């Protein structure tokens with residue numbers, strides 16, 4: 001039996017599907033993600049609603065070491081609903097929010113999932129700040145819901 005070869009396929013398999021690309025609307029900002037997301041979630045906080053212009057943010061938390069960004073991002077720092085410092089990063093040309101830096105989690109980047117070229121893999125498992133969710137939103141299947149952040 002080609003035990004070595006099967007072992008090789010199992011070891012190599014997952015890494016082959018883990019490159020994900022994305023960027024802003026005008027394509028001045030592009031990124032390549034070569035690490036698997038750590039967590040997938042949606043956030044209903046009022047800051048996410050204002051900065052996205054939408055009902056909620058779709059978020060993939062990824063290791064900073066696995067993300068390479070090209071092009072210029074502009075940052076805007078604000079206090080999150082939990083009090084921690086957050087910095088939304090958007091394209092200065094087209095205004096699309098691309099990612100968020102969380103000051104007390106420097107090794108992690110929060111990517112706005114709508115910026116990925118292919119979002120078909122995304123399935124949120126955590127739903128945070130539901131107490132400020134827009135009233136029309138249905139319950140999101142498969143998500144663990146939290147009234148505030150995940151504490």
Ligand SMILES: [Zn+2]
Nearest residue numbers: 024026091094
């Ligand atoms: Zn842009």
Ligand SMILES: [Zn+2]
Nearest residue numbers: 043044045048
């Ligand atoms: Zn939020």
